[in-house]
Amino acid sequence: MAGRPRKFNLEAAYNAATDLFWVQGYETTSLDQLLLMMQLSKSSFYQTFSSKKNLFEQCLSRYDEQSVVDMKKALAGAPSAIDFIRTTFSQLSAEAQRPSGRRGCLIMNTVVEFAQRDIKVARIFKRNIKSTKKIFTEAVTSAQTSGEISETLDPAIVADFLVTTIIGLKSQARAGSSSKKIADIADLVVASIINTTES
Amino acid sequence: MAGRPRKFNLEAAYNAATDLFWVQGYETTSLDQLLLMMQLSKSSFYQTFSSKKNLFEQCLSRYDEQSVVDMKKALAGAPSAIDFIRTTFSQLSAEAQRPSGRRGCLIMNTVVEFAQRDIKVARIFKRNIKSTKKIFTEAVTSAQTSGEISETLDPAIVADFLVTTIIGLKSQARAGSSSKKIADIADLVVASIINTTES
DNA sequence: TGCTTTAAGGACTAATCAGTTCTATATTCA
DNA sequence: TGAATATAGAACTGATTAGTCCTTAAAGCA
Numbered sequence: 001m002a003g004r005p006r007k008f009n010l011e012a013a014y015n016a017a018t019d020l021f022w023v024q025g026y027e028t029t030s031l032d033q034l035l036l037m038m039q040l041s042k043s044s045f046y047q048t049f050s051s052k053k054n055l056f057e058q059c060l061s062r063y064d065e066q067s068v069v070d071m072k073k074a075l076a077g078a079p080s081a082i083d084f085i086r087t088t089f090s091q092l093s094a095e096a097q098r099p100s101g102r103r104g105c106l107i108m109n110t111v112v113e114f115a116q117r118d119i120k121v122a123r124i125f126k127r128n129i130k131s132t133k134k135i136f137t138e139a140v141t142s143a144q145t146s147g148e149i150s151e152t153l154d155p156a157i158v159a160d161f162l163v164t165t166i167i168g169l170k171s172q173a174r175a176g177s178s179s180k181k182i183a184d185i186a187d188l189v190v191a192s193i194i195n196t197t198e199s
Numbered sequence: 200m201a202g203r204p205r206k207f208n209l210e211a212a213y214n215a216a217t218d219l220f221w222v223q224g225y226e227t228t229s230l231d232q233l234l235l236m237m238q239l240s241k242s243s244f245y246q247t248f249s250s251k252k253n254l255f256e257q258c259l260s261r262y263d264e265q266s267v268v269d270m271k272k273a274l275a276g277a278p279s280a281i282d283f284i285r286t287t288f289s290q291l292s293a294e295a296q297r298p299s300g301r302r303g304c305l306i307m308n309t310v311v312e313f314a315q316r317d318i319k320v321a322r323i324f325k326r327n328i329k330s331t332k333k334i335f336t337e338a339v340t341s342a343q344t345s346g347e348i349s350e351t352l353d354p355a356i357v358a359d360f361l362v363t364t365i366i367g368l369k370s371q372a373r374a375g376s377s378s379k380k381i382a383d384i385a386d387l388v389v390a391s392i393i394n395t396t397e398s
Numbered sequence: 399t400g401c402t403t404t405a406a407g408g409a410c411t412a413a414t415c416a417g418t419t420c421t422a423t424a425t426t427c428a
Numbered sequence: 429t430g431a432a433t434a435t436a437g438a439a440c441t442g443a444t445t446a447g448t449c450c451t452t453a454a455a456g457c458a
Contacts, residue, residue, distance in 0.1 A: 003403020004455040025312060027226045031446060041406045042447085048404095052446065104311060111374045112303060112311045113224060125374055157383045161391075164384050168367030175310045175324055184356045185363050192360075192391035202433020203425040230416060240436050241417085247434095251416065 010048075013038045018059040022103045025113050026056050060124050063106045068131045075135055081142035082149070085162065086190050092166065093183035096173040104174030108167055133159045140193075150197040158193055165189045209247075212237045217258040221302045224312050225255050259323050262305045267330045274334055280341035281348070284361065285389055291365065292382035295372040303373030307366055332358045339392075349396040357392055364388045 016037040020029050031052055035045060049055040071088075078084035095101025103109075107128050114121045136159035143149040149158065169182055215236040219228050230251055234244060248254040270287075277283035294300025302308075306327050313320045335358035342348040348357065368381055 002457050003401080004405075006404065007455090008405090023314065027224075028312075030444080032444095043407075044405060046447070103314075108370060108374075109311050112308050112370065113227075115222065115302075115373060116375070122375065129374075153387075154383075157387055160380060161384050161387045164367035164371060165364055166367075167370050168363035168365075171307060171311065171366050171370065172363060174314060175307070175328075176315070176321065181359060184353075185360050188352075188356055188360045188395070192395045195396060196387070196391045196394045201427045202431080203435080205434070206425090207435095229414080231414095242437080243435060245417070 006048075008038075008040060008044065013040060013048075014059060014062060017055055018063060018106070021056060021059055022063075022106045022109070025109060027113065057120055057124075060107065060110060060121065064124055064128045064131075067107075067128070068135070071132065071135050075139055080146065080148070081139040082146075082194070084139050085136075085143070085193075088166075089169075089186035089190055090183070092169050092173070092186055093179045096177070096179040096182050102173050102176065105167065105170045108170065109174070129163065132163055136162050149193055152197050153193070161193070162189070205247075207237075207239060207243065212239060212247075213258060213261060216254055217262060217305070220255060220258055221305045221308070224308060226312065256319055256323075259306065259309060259320065263323055263327045263330075266306075266327070267334070270331065270334050274338055279345065279347070280338040281345075281393070283338050284335075284342070284392075287365075288368075288385035288389055289382070291368050291372065291385055292378045295376070295378040295381050301372050301375065304366065304369045307369065308373070328362065331362055335361050348392055351396050352392070360392070361388070 016039075017034055020033060020037050024033075031042075031045075034040075034052070034055070035042060038045070040048075049058070074087065075081070075084045078087060092101075107125055110121055111125050116122070133156070137155050140149055140153075140155040140158045140162075144151045144153070144155065165185075169186060172185075173182060215238075216233055219232060219236050223232075230241075230244075233239075233251070233254070234241060237244070239247075248257070273286065274280070274283045277286060291300075306324055309320055310324050315321070332355070336354050339348055339352075339354040339357045339361075343350045343352070343354065364384075368384060371384075372381060
């Protein structure tokens with residue numbers, strides 16, 4: 001057993017592919033572009049990833065997992081729950097200053113591109129939304145306990161509201177809205193959940 | 200001069216094309232699908248619309264103009280500015296019950312698909328955002344005068360905030376979120392701008 | 399040395415794509 | 429009637445697509 005070991009960096013190849021899909025979408029990204037960016041021959045590509053579609057699904061899953069890990073880490077490391085929320089939103093405007101922050105959300109981009117017609121994509125989207133919502137629900141509940149968010153609000157709905165605004169803000173970033181504009185909106189979002197009572 | 204008059208309905212053809220692009224996006228929609236839905240021969244298609252890209256740009260422009268006309272009409276016909284805002288958001292959840300309400304926003308879908316790489320698309324997007332924002336700014340200012348929204352808030356930022364949440368909610372609708380969920384979030388959005396003070 | 403696997407590259411397939419060209423027919427007005 | 433335009437349909441082009449196949453070389457381990 002045991003043959004020649006893989007020469008290229010699998011992680012780097014996935015990242016290169018993800019970056020391309022993230023900027024261009026699935027359909028618009030050609031195999032040639034992938035091979036170029038991933039620095040792979042066609043042979044190595046198909047031996048490792050089977051197909052363009054399969055690679056894409058793996059990139060999506062990895063993106064999902066990574067983003068959830070990042071958020072959990074951010075919540076766990078934050079001084080308070082409301083601080084986590086505040087930081088999450090202010091990061092959106094900071095990131096919008098770099099091209100990499102103007103790619104939107106890979107999963108939302110994909111949902112827009114594929115809409116209803118791909119079950120695997122829909123599954124990954126639902127999993128990601130569920131995980132994200134859970135983290136924000138925890139944060140909101142915690143902020144309610146410490147009195148920063150009104151207890152009259154349903155934490156699940158506030159979480160959905162926050163996720164919705166993040167989707168909107170990331171879309172705006174992809175569309176080219178200024179970092180300043182995104183910062184202003186983000187501030188209003190955070191202020192609104194702090195001051196709002198009764199659902 | 201004067202030859203045989205056009206037999207097919209131009210308006211209906213545009214609408215059929217727009218519906219297809221709206222659901223599927225530009226790249227994924229093939230010429231064959233367009234000819235089928237528009238009920239046109241290839242000859243008539245190219246004679247009338249020149250190219251797939253040109254038709255798409257016209258569909259986008261028409262969508263932009265129509266949506267702005269609709270919003271202006273809604274604002275003008277509403278009992279009050281805050282009522283216009285409330286109705287706009289409750290319509291989002293009502294529409295999400297029908298498949299036609301789960302297509303998202305054609306312009307935002309297009310921006311996600313094309314991102315930075317198409318100037319004409321970017322222009323239409325900016326025009327639409329500007330018009331939409333202007334209408335909401337008017338509504339917010341009016342609601343501030345009548346005391347329903349705090350005068351400490353910047354109407355331009357509140358307008359941007361509302362546009363952002365609409366984008367987020369329409370994306371969620373396209374992604375398949377339930378009408379109930381959208382209604383809950385929409386209610387929170389409206390409540391948040393009514394109760395929030397200081398920007 | 400053999401077995402196994404990776405890698406690189408070139409040739410190729412089969413499908414699909416938007417768009418063009420051509421012929422024949424239909425319908426309007428002057 | 430005749431000029432002008434619309435319609436229909438078929439044939440075709442040229443480019444691009446993802447994916448397969450095959451050959452040759454390299455690199456690991458037993």
